[in-house]
Amino acid sequence: MTATQVHETISEETVREISDELGEPDWLLETRLDALSALGELDMPDVIRTPGRDWTNLDALDYEGFVDPLNAAEEKDQVGPEDAEVLPISEAVSEREDLLKEHFGSVIDPQENYLTALSTALFSTGTLVYVPKNVDAEDVTIRTTQHSQSLFNYTLVVTEQSSSVTILERQDTGESVEGERYYSGIVEVAAGENSHVQYGSLQDLDEETYNYTLKRGDADDYATVNWVEGNLGSRLTKSSVETELNGEGSETKTVGAFFGHDDQHFDIAARVWHNTAHTTADLVTRGVLDDEARSVYEGVQDVGRDAWDTNSYQRENTLMLSDESEADASPKLIINNHDTEASHSATVGQIDEEDMFYMTSRGLDDESARNMLVEGFFVPVLEEVEVEELREDLQIRIEERLHE
Amino acid sequence: MSSEQDQLKETNTEERFSFKKDESAAVKSEKGLTEEVVRLISEDKDEPEWMLERRLRALEHWKKMPMPTDWPGQPDLSELDVEEIVPYIRPDVDKREGADSWDDLPEDIQDTFEKLGIPEAERKALSGVGAQYESEVVYQNMQEQWEEKGVVFCNMDEAVQEHEDLVKEYFMTSCVPPSDNKFAALHGAVWSGGSFVYVPEDVTVEMPVQAYFRMNSEGMGQFEHTLIIAEPGSEVHYIEGCSAPKYGTHNLHSGGVEVFVKEDAHVQYSTVQNWSKNTFNLNTKRSIVEKGGRMEWVSGSMGSKATMLYPCTILKGRGASANNITIAFAGEGQNIDTGAKVYHNAPHTKSTIESKSISKDGGRTNYRGLVHISEGAEHSSTSVECDALMFDNESTSDTMPYMEIDESKVDVAHEATVGKIGDEDVFYLQSRGLDDDDAKQMIVSGFIEPITEELPIEYAVELNRLIELEMEGSLG
Numbered sequence: 001m002t003a004t005q006v007h008e009t010i011s012e013e014t015v016r017e018i019s020d021e022l023g024e025p026d027w028l029l030e031t032r033l034d035a036l037s038a039l040g041e042l043d044m045p046d047v048i049r050t051p052g053r054d055w056t057n058l059d060a061l062d063y064e065g066f067v068d069p070l071n072a073a074e075e076k077d078q079v080g081p082e083d084a085e086v087l088p089i090s091e092a093v094s095e096r097e098d099l100l101k102e103h104f105g106s107v108i109d110p111q112e113n114y115l116t117a118l119s120t121a122l123f124s125t126g127t128l129v130y131v132p133k134n135v136d137a138e139d140v141t142i143r144t145t146q147h148s149q150s151l152f153n154y155t156l157v158v159t160e161q162s163s164s165v166t167i168l169e170r171q172d173t174g175e176s177v178e179g180e181r182y183y184s185g186i187v188e189v190a191a192g193e194n195s196h197v198q199y200g201s202l203q204d205l206d207e208e209t210y211n212y213t214l215k216r217g218d219a220d221d222y223a224t225v226n227w228v229e230g231n232l233g234s235r236l237t238k239s240s241v242e243t244e245l246n247g248e249g250s251e252t253k254t255v256g257a258f259f260g261h262d263d264q265h266f267d268i269a270a271r272v273w274h275n276t277a278h279t280t281a282d283l284v285t286r287g288v289l290d291d292e293a294r295s296v297y298e299g300v301q302d303v304g305r306d307a308w309d310t311n312s313y314q315r316e317n318t319l320m321l322s323d324e325s326e327a328d329a330s331p332k333l334i335i336n337n338h339d340t341e342a343s344h345s346a347t348v349g350q351i352d353e354e355d356m357f358y359m360t361s362r363g364l365d366d367e368s369a370r371n372m373l374v375e376g377f378f379v380p381v382l383e384e385v386e387v388e389e390l391r392e393d394l395q396i397r398i399e400e401r402l403h404e
Numbered sequence: 405m406s407s408e409q410d411q412l413k414e415t416n417t418e419e420r421f422s423f424k425k426d427e428s429a430a431v432k433s434e435k436g437l438t439e440e441v442v443r444l445i446s447e448d449k450d451e452p453e454w455m456l457e458r459r460l461r462a463l464e465h466w467k468k469m470p471m472p473t474d475w476p477g478q479p480d481l482s483e484l485d486v487e488e489i490v491p492y493i494r495p496d497v498d499k500r501e502g503a504d505s506w507d508d509l510p511e512d513i514q515d516t517f518e519k520l521g522i523p524e525a526e527r528k529a530l531s532g533v534g535a536q537y538e539s540e541v542v543y544q545n546m547q548e549q550w551e552e553k554g555v556v557f558c559n560m561d562e563a564v565q566e567h568e569d570l571v572k573e574y575f576m577t578s579c580v581p582p583s584d585n586k587f588a589a590l591h592g593a594v595w596s597g598g599s600f601v602y603v604p605e606d607v608t609v610e611m612p613v614q615a616y617f618r619m620n621s622e623g624m625g626q627f628e629h630t631l632i633i634a635e636p637g638s639e640v641h642y643i644e645g646c647s648a649p650k651y652g653t654h655n656l657h658s659g660g661v662e663v664f665v666k667e668d669a670h671v672q673y674s675t676v677q678n679w680s681k682n683t684f685n686l687n688t689k690r691s692i693v694e695k696g697g698r699m700e701w702v703s704g705s706m707g708s709k710a711t712m713l714y715p716c717t718i719l720k721g722r723g724a725s726a727n728n729i730t731i732a733f734a735g736e737g738q739n740i741d742t743g744a745k746v747y748h749n750a751p752h753t754k755s756t757i758e759s760k761s762i763s764k765d766g767g768r769t770n771y772r773g774l775v776h777i778s779e780g781a782e783h784s785s786t787s788v789e790c791d792a793l794m795f796d797n798e799s800t801s802d803t804m805p806y807m808e809i810d811e812s813k814v815d816v817a818h819e820a821t822v823g824k825i826g827d828e829d830v831f832y833l834q835s836r837g838l839d840d841d842d843a844k845q846m847i848v849s850g851f852i853e854p855i856t857e858e859l860p861i862e863y864a865v866e867l868n869r870l871i872e873l874e875m876e877g878s879l880g
Contacts, residue, residue, distance in 0.1 A: 050806050320812035333803035338794035338824040348809045348816035
């Protein structure tokens, strides 16, 4: 399977123009150009495949139609406390070239697949979050509003020893652009020794938007990388949240929530690699599907040969509100070290009839009862969200969706 | 290999005798898979034309289909060379006492039987030596008892001749068509032997139908086909007898099992397989269950180099149900990739899958399962439970369930756990006076108990003994 034919504006010239505008050093331009020339040989990201069926059909997307790299437009808030550095990518290339050079593409290979390479070649906006040693940085906010047909966003988070940071990222769509759109976001997190990263994300893009997001953290000794992944918007989302536990005693926790309606398609993955001793992972995801929405969930807990004394847990629950919706799930356990305690579970079901009966017998009408039960379904994951602002945002958006 | 005649002639050349264990073979095909070989098999069995045509069609599928290579974490099949496999050998039927001698058996297999405490006569039967003789006796006795009720239990080759209409209707048509997968196609082309079971309406066969002795009667036949038809309201428990270790140059077993469970019928299919450790065990087992019917699969997978086996149930009628119980044990050099597939295609269908695996000494076990709930299969429920026990750090254990849910009014649950054998448990048992090995053995026995209690006592005992032997490492 070879990649899709790309739009004619995706040329070397385009890439040079973007790079020039950001004032990039040569090595970064080279990385972009290499990614561009690799496009022809790269495959789409892996999707789950069972006999006769791809669970998400990325090849069917019309990249020619919606990728328009030179017309990127966005509105961005990038704020953070004083003792951390939160820089737009255009400033980062000059002020923090050292960090970029060290970490760019070190956690996610730019040529991992067709879409990461496309993102690397064409990204025009982004953020560097740098937290020096022993600094606690709360309330870093990165808010991106897409105003163009396509937008490629790159985020790099670097935390030094014993620092901590809480990042809240949001994506939505602003001025209406005719037709389909594409949003691509790559997030690399390099968590230094004993540092603590909390990365929350709320994706609320317009429902004409196709969305590819890949977030991956590399946790050093005793580091913690926690993710909150909220997906509400877009027509189609393929999103992976991944952590490589490379340091002894490192930990990760992923909390996911999605709510699909109409004909939305969410392909959501939570993955963790236990590569060394004494690591812990906890993956929790809850999703609700209404109308003709469809979810594909893949969870991977990969315990390596050297990962002694591993603890790894995964839970996924999907609630289906409509007969036309579809929920696919594949929680995978890959265990190469026997000194492991691991479990996963997944459930799919509808609203409990007895619960409905109980609620309506207390005087609630059907719809209010249903809405209350859906909100209640999300409570266990919302409780796990440590960032108050994100928790409230998510809760409000869920309520809004229920009343739409 | 220009023509059929040359092919037959070739089998008479000196060369075939270089194959040590077939001195008494009456007919032996060439290595590899060709149209000539397929025609030879069909002719030797004096099959009707339609069966030959089905075989040839299957052969076409085999040629066209790719080998499965890109499943995540699938067993390595690169050492499997079908061109080096002799698909068909018919032993000389006059030499019923033994196509081989006991002494020809590899030492580890002799050892196994020794340790299982099985009498020598029985050992020979189990290992395929003299099986033909034993099986006829056993089989004849049972047949009389069933014939009165109209039950048919016979060799599949015989069924083609004597129950042609039934076989023509059901054999690799709707349940396992040869186009299903590469090895189903292979099986369709060169199948030989196996069992045919027909249970008429409302008949309950109280005792399990066992093909234990018969299974090896074809000597080297490793493409046996089992066809079970349970008419409405009937009930039968079939036990597949490949629990004897197989040996020899053949290193591919590719069986096919088709089970038709009609309205309100109930079929249980149990198997404890312990192929020799040079065997690729690539089977297709499937059942179609009508309204109110119930299918139960119980399988223990012990032997083989690599196993790929996922008994599949299609719940076609309202209220149909399926239960799967599987246990896999992988020791050194083994890769057991097994699980279950269930398609819920009607309302109020139910399924349960319970899978237990043990890996030891570098063995690999994998649970691979698919639960599909189609739109309209409302009020269906399924529960999948996988537990893996690992003994050491050379072993691996993966769990790869797939769930495709198209219907909202359902109840789907999957749960899996992996853990090492509990140090505390071992310590506790040791403190009660057991040595380390016995303590671990006891823990394993407890771990697999849900499976063994589903089996008739002799199989349960055998499974336990086999696991014990594995644990001692005495099979290497």
